[in-house]
Amino acid sequence: MAVSIDTLGKALRHNMLVVATCPxxxxxxRFLASDLGNFYGHGRDPRSLPxxxxxxxxxxxRITLMDYPFDRTPETIVWRPVKVRG
Structure with a gap:
């Protein structure tokens, strides 16, 4: 049975990346699911992130989830979420 990954906590357990693509x-x-989970909460749906x-x-x-590439090349950049004061 396939498990649907609908929260950042589930994506974190599978060590996944959240990929946001502009249409x-x-x-x-690319963001680590663990970073986004700590920032927005582990129960949040990754497809609802702003x-x-x-x-x-x-x-x-467009939001997709992908496995963490263990053989990452230096060209793969993983961003960290930050709060911007405005």
Whole structure:
């Protein structure tokens, strides 16, 4: 039976990355599920997170989950969430 991963806590247990992709410019950002879980809460659905594209300022990013690539190349960048004062 396949388990659906619908929370950041479940993605954390499987050591996954959350990938946000802009539909317009195809820019991608990868985040550790553990970092996002600590920031937003482990019960939060990853597809409901408020991502915004840095290049074209769109807010309707496509969210996918992927396994952590253990043979990561130096070109793979993993971002960390931060709170911005405004």
């Amino acid at each position: 317009q410019c195809e820019r991608q950002a 991502f915004r594209c840095k290049e074209c300022d769109r807010r309707d990013c």
